[in-house]
Amino acid sequence: MSAATASAAEHGVITVDTGFQRPSFDAAYLVVENGRAAFIDCGTQHSIPALLAALDAQGLAPADVDWLILTHVHLDHAGGAGALMRRLPNARLAVHPRGAAHMIDPARLVAGATAVYGEEEMARSYGEIVPVPAERVVVAGDGHVVDLAGRALLCVDTPGHARHHLCVWDARSRGWFTGDTFGLSYREFDSPRGPFILPTSSPVQFEPEALKQSIRALLARDPAAMYLTHYGRVGDAQRLGAELIEQIDDMLRMARAAQAGGEGMHARLTAALADYYAARARAHGSALSDAQVRAVLAIDVELNAQGLEVWLARG
Known part of the structure; x- marks a missing residue:
């Protein structure tokens, strides 16, 4: 702690x-x-x-x-x-x-x-x-x-x-x-x-x-x-x-694309989200490297993917 x-x-x-x-x-x-x-x-x-x-x-x-x-x-x-x-x-x-x-x-x-x-x-x-x-x-x-x-x-x-x-x-x-x-x-x-x-x-x-x-x-x-x-x-x-509203729409598109790929959806979605946030951080001028961005956001990427998957499952 x-x-x-x-x-x-x-x-x-x-x-x-x-x-x-x-x-x-x-x-x-x-x-x-x-x-x-x-x-x-x-x-x-x-x-x-x-x-x-x-x-x-x-x-x-x-x-x-x-x-x-x-x-x-x-x-x-x-x-x-x-x-x-x-x-x-x-x-x-x-x-x-x-x-x-x-x-x-x-x-x-x-x-x-x-x-x-x-x-x-x-x-x-x-x-x-x-x-x-x-x-x-x-x-x-x-x-x-x-x-x-x-x-x-x-x-x-x-x-x-x-x-x-x-x-x-x-x-x-x-x-x-x-x-x-x-x-x-x-x-x-x-x-x-x-x-x-x-x-x-x-x-x-x-x-x-x-x-x-x-x-x-x-x-x-x-x-x-x-x-x-x-x-x-x-x-x-x-x-x-x-930016939040833009990202929500982008995340929905990524979730639907991952779902369309069939088996292995969760891995595809977490990879897509991690790539997306890293690219946005670079464009924002963050001093963190891609690896550091991915490390800081690892838990959030996982939770966001789970939330999107639950949303998709609800139809």
Whole structure:
């Protein structure tokens, strides 16, 4: 587990490196307003020391946290929610209507992830996943406003990556907390052109048309900042959004071509995706070699291929 760090505040928003998997891979956000605080996403149980340290660095205590808002319930975003809520005596948890039941009773989440990763890897990567008391859970439907000491945090339904996904609009920073809806942008790919970005179609609820519609809805507010879980704050949202939509369409074409080839589809699709992202990184002016690009994106290529295959299987 890597050491986790927190960035300096801008508009009262602090990026917290949760330490999940590697540095600068998985972010949670601390929003501070008039001495009160909210976390947006939380990483895993192993992330809790970093989250509490970020609070302390702002001169705040766990009792000063009013909210934990989850963009969705995938474990790299929400796995530590129950354990964190035990440390935050005054906080309530806001979550998409489709995700609330999984926070109150995470048994299905745990069983599904354990079937994929095994018990040993679950313990290593995610720690214990514990329930959140139902009376502390607030269902945040489309348009729900979380009030943080007078600062409105607007929850908007944004399906496409998952059906239980919401994004959070913060008018103060003119920024969106995007979870996985606005893709992945790792800082090692930054170039003089700015951030590099790619979509995440990870299984099992990838819906490309819904995702493109969600991206367009985010762009419609002309945001100054996008706060990504993977990873950190990025600007230049209009360019990045257009690139995401272009890539989603390209990825669908690659998936259909791989499917048409018959046996060996998965290997063809992962190879095509890896070639595609490496070529885009070169065109973007990334300082990374093709081999480095492929190494950094290896897990994402695998997950994107799986998501595309599940989407194709649904017809």
